[in-house]
Amino acid sequence: MAGLGGFVFSMYLFTPITHEWGWQELLFPQAIRGISQQFAMAPIVTLTLGGIPRERLKLASGVFNLTRNLGGAIGIALCGSILNNRTNFHFSRMGEKMVSVPHTVNDFISRSALFF
Incomplete structure (x- = not known):
């Protein structure tokens, strides 16, 4: 305990x-x-x-360690997959909420990029 x-x-x-x-x-x-x-x-x-x-x-000790390590590997893989899917979901939601940039700002950025 x-x-x-x-x-x-x-x-x-x-x-x-x-x-x-x-x-x-x-x-x-x-x-x-x-x-x-x-x-x-x-x-x-x-x-x-x-x-x-x-x-x-x-x-029995070998089987116990195998199942413990396999369970940990599966758990880490599941957590990574869930994290990746949720990250993609939130990026797409952020993209929906972003307002488009005015045309003059796009022109300024493209001219500045040519300068650098």
Whole structure:
């Protein structure tokens, strides 16, 4: 429970995050999260592999790690796809709301581009 509580606390510390945060602001919440994940993983592994007979423990450990890594990879791929689709959606919505530029501004930009 301490691991999950620490993980929740570290996520709370990330609530005011902005694009201006540097490594100094990220260090403490990330450290709390990393330590808390270690405290949370030990009981999960013990519960998962604790009842396995000793002769099958190597195989069970391999399957457990495979499913854990595969689940993480699928989760990251899904999050990336959702983020990409939502980014495209919001770019198209922004394009709908933009007003067209007057003709004189377009002429000025094209003349300025020739100058540079």
